[in-house]
Amino acid sequence: MLQNDLILRALKGEATERTPVWMMRQAGRYLPEYMVLREKYGFFERCQTPELACAITLQPVDLVGVDAAILFSDILVVPQAMGLEVQLIESKGPYLPDPIKTAADLKRIRVPEVTETLGYVFEAIRLIKRELNNRVPLIGFAGAPWTLLCYMVQGKGSKTFDEAKAFCYQQPELAHQLLQMITDTTIAYLQEQVNAGADVVQIFDSWGGLLSPDDFEILSLQYMRQIVAALHDKVPTILFAKGAWHSLDKMAATGAQGLGIDWCIDPVMARKFAGNQVTLQGNFDPAKLLSPIPVIEKEVEKMLAAFGPGRHIANLGHGILPNVPVDHAKAFVHTVKNYRHSK
Amino acid sequence: MLQNDLILRALKGEATERTPVWMMRQAGRYLPEYMVLREKYGFFERCQTPELACAITLQPVDLVGVDAAILFSDILVVPQAMGLEVQLIESKGPYLPDPIKTAADLKRIRVPEVTETLGYVFEAIRLIKRELNNRVPLIGFAGAPWTLLCYMVQGKGSKTFDEAKAFCYQQPELAHQLLQMITDTTIAYLQEQVNAGADVVQIFDSWGGLLSPDDFEILSLQYMRQIVAALHDKVPTILFAKGAWHSLDKMAATGAQGLGIDWCIDPVMARKFAGNQVTLQGNFDPAKLLSPIPVIEKEVEKMLAAFGPGRHIANLGHGILPNVPVDHAKAFVHTVKNYRHSK
Numbered sequence: 001m002l003q004n005d006l007i008l009r010a011l012k013g014e015a016t017e018r019t020p021v022w023m024m025r026q027a028g029r030y031l032p033e034y035m036v037l038r039e040k041y042g043f044f045e046r047c048q049t050p051e052l053a054c055a056i057t058l059q060p061v062d063l064v065g066v067d068a069a070i071l072f073s074d075i076l077v078v079p080q081a082m083g084l085e086v087q088l089i090e091s092k093g094p095y096l097p098d099p100i101k102t103a104a105d106l107k108r109i110r111v112p113e114v115t116e117t118l119g120y121v122f123e124a125i126r127l128i129k130r131e132l133n134n135r136v137p138l139i140g141f142a143g144a145p146w147t148l149l150c151y152m153v154q155g156k157g158s159k160t161f162d163e164a165k166a167f168c169y170q171q172p173e174l175a176h177q178l179l180q181m182i183t184d185t186t187i188a189y190l191q192e193q194v195n196a197g198a199d200v201v202q203i204f205d206s207w208g209g210l211l212s213p214d215d216f217e218i219l220s221l222q223y224m225r226q227i228v229a230a231l232h233d234k235v236p237t238i239l240f241a242k243g244a245w246h247s248l249d250k251m252a253a254t255g256a257q258g259l260g261i262d263w264c265i266d267p268v269m270a271r272k273f274a275g276n277q278v279t280l281q282g283n284f285d286p287a288k289l290l291s292p293i294p295v296i297e298k299e300v301e302k303m304l305a306a307f308g309p310g311r312h313i314a315n316l317g318h319g320i321l322p323n324v325p326v327d328h329a330k331a332f333v334h335t336v337k338n339y340r341h342s343k
Numbered sequence: 344m345l346q347n348d349l350i351l352r353a354l355k356g357e358a359t360e361r362t363p364v365w366m367m368r369q370a371g372r373y374l375p376e377y378m379v380l381r382e383k384y385g386f387f388e389r390c391q392t393p394e395l396a397c398a399i400t401l402q403p404v405d406l407v408g409v410d411a412a413i414l415f416s417d418i419l420v421v422p423q424a425m426g427l428e429v430q431l432i433e434s435k436g437p438y439l440p441d442p443i444k445t446a447a448d449l450k451r452i453r454v455p456e457v458t459e460t461l462g463y464v465f466e467a468i469r470l471i472k473r474e475l476n477n478r479v480p481l482i483g484f485a486g487a488p489w490t491l492l493c494y495m496v497q498g499k500g501s502k503t504f505d506e507a508k509a510f511c512y513q514q515p516e517l518a519h520q521l522l523q524m525i526t527d528t529t530i531a532y533l534q535e536q537v538n539a540g541a542d543v544v545q546i547f548d549s550w551g552g553l554l555s556p557d558d559f560e561i562l563s564l565q566y567m568r569q570i571v572a573a574l575h576d577k578v579p580t581i582l583f584a585k586g587a588w589h590s591l592d593k594m595a596a597t598g599a600q601g602l603g604i605d606w607c608i609d610p611v612m613a614r615k616f617a618g619n620q621v622t623l624q625g626n627f628d629p630a631k632l633l634s635p636i637p638v639i640e641k642e643v644e645k646m647l648a649a650f651g652p653g654r655h656i657a658n659l660g661h662g663i664l665p666n667v668p669v670d671h672a673k674a675f676v677h678t679v680k681n682y683r684h685s686k
Contacts, residue, residue, distance in 0.1 A: 159502060160629075160630060160664075161630075162629075162630040162633065162664055162666075165628075165630035165631070165633070166630060166633035166634075169630070169631055169633055169634035169638065170633065170634060170635065209607060210607075211607070212606045212607060212609075212628055213607070213608070213609045213612075214609075215628070243586075243607065245588075246607070246608060246609065246612065263555045264552060264553075264554070264555060264556070264586065264589070265556070265589060266555075266556045266557075266589065269556075269589065285508075285555055285558070286503075286505075287503060287504075287505040287508035287509060287512070288508070288512055290505065290508070290509035290512055290513065291509075291512035291513060292513065295512065321503075321505055323505075
């Protein structure tokens, strides 16, 4: 039914005529067409107005020619739906004025009825699916429970999230209670995204790499495992835990069909760690898109050769930077689309 | 001659009766005695006044009982000596108002005569050695050329240092010219630290982990290799490239006697990657020092068991956090000192 199902086939491990490609944060600030809407509407207004979320989601499909759309939204809509105030100060990042610190704080939040609190997301998905008209698949997403805990406890971005870690180390029972509440909400949220039409879902664990391998299992992976299991019979899932190269084998064992890879691991080593039963997605250094176009072309071809044919979705190793020229983003996508693996 | 030479023996690969221990940033804000001096004197005043640098360097030796002193200074004294203005705004981090962006900017800096520009450091080292009176060794240090380039180009701290990376990707010749100038300065600087009395030197590559494995070789390791070679016949060197687990084998092959390890790699895996001919230093998660003391004790013992006896220097995986209670830092050190490996 989909005209371009390359990404779905790559996730199933089927052969594809070429490597599929999309870019994390592809609907974002590097696109002048996005900036027009960003100047007119506030961040949550853009997320919560299905027509705006739809228009933004479609921009990179129409303008850059990627092989998938990804829902325009934010991982922090989940803490918001759980009852926590989330402000998004443009160019400064998220700010949660009343973060979770104590057992009493935990009583302020709940596992919400997602159709009531996040209905605007599912409405956006239905609209996007209609507008996409089966051109490419739509990727839904959510933040990993650990990454959401980081913001819900620390209250803002951080290099180390040491307050979030201190919370987990000092009050482990409370931390696990919170992680389970986020997990339950996320499962319901992603299931409804799928019911509304999402063809794939990706879990973003942006801060998984701040944990030791043991703590990653305890504080992050055991909750992502629940999410993957809950979606397993519905759609393929992609786990992207930035920096958590040490647990690629365990992440592959969750049953996730795809694993996101950042640029700080060599593709050959990533494949060795992850095994052969999972599709790898990545791993171009987003800052390298600031290189001259001929360098980008050469480096993208090097990356594609290193991943080899099959079980690979080309992507960046993290979100595209706002100051990347659109032509450079296009060069990335076009180089992947024009590349053919030598037999 | 040294009363406690555990760290030197561990770096040589000799057997030691127990694992030696120190902490990165051990002379720092978690110590109330340091805060007294911090309130009275500006940052560079503390670095540039040998009596203050000496007093601060000795505090953790006297108060916490670590097995080495590390010079109180900052990696940014090198760019400063090269002719770049560096401001250090307390609790906010470094700010370089006129960063390097062009070939013309590069003409504003030079490889300085270190005895003229950094004489205060060598004077501090001589004073510290006298005051230490051979109780424990003194560790000198410098920033890795790549990490210094990050600040010299970006002009301030950053999560991604994308401006520094763009500089390297867009103007590679200029970047390598700058890296070589920093390397030449650093070699002279560390050699003079050794002449003044430093028993060991550590190279801090705080931002090495932001690079892909290939770029780490090109932009960081080839310069650190020059530094290790220049010091090889004088004192042991420790390379600490945070996040660069993928190149532990290459770092071991530089001839460095020690490799710093962060907490995001399991000690057994770190040993496997680094081989058996190098001493590993690390790797306790600094945020874990915020745990209750019994948890710290248990986790430290787990770490020591995982590294095993010999060729290990216990340390944190990054600098100690300012909000760690002194008792917790002491618990870390004491647990290491009291631990005996089972035969």
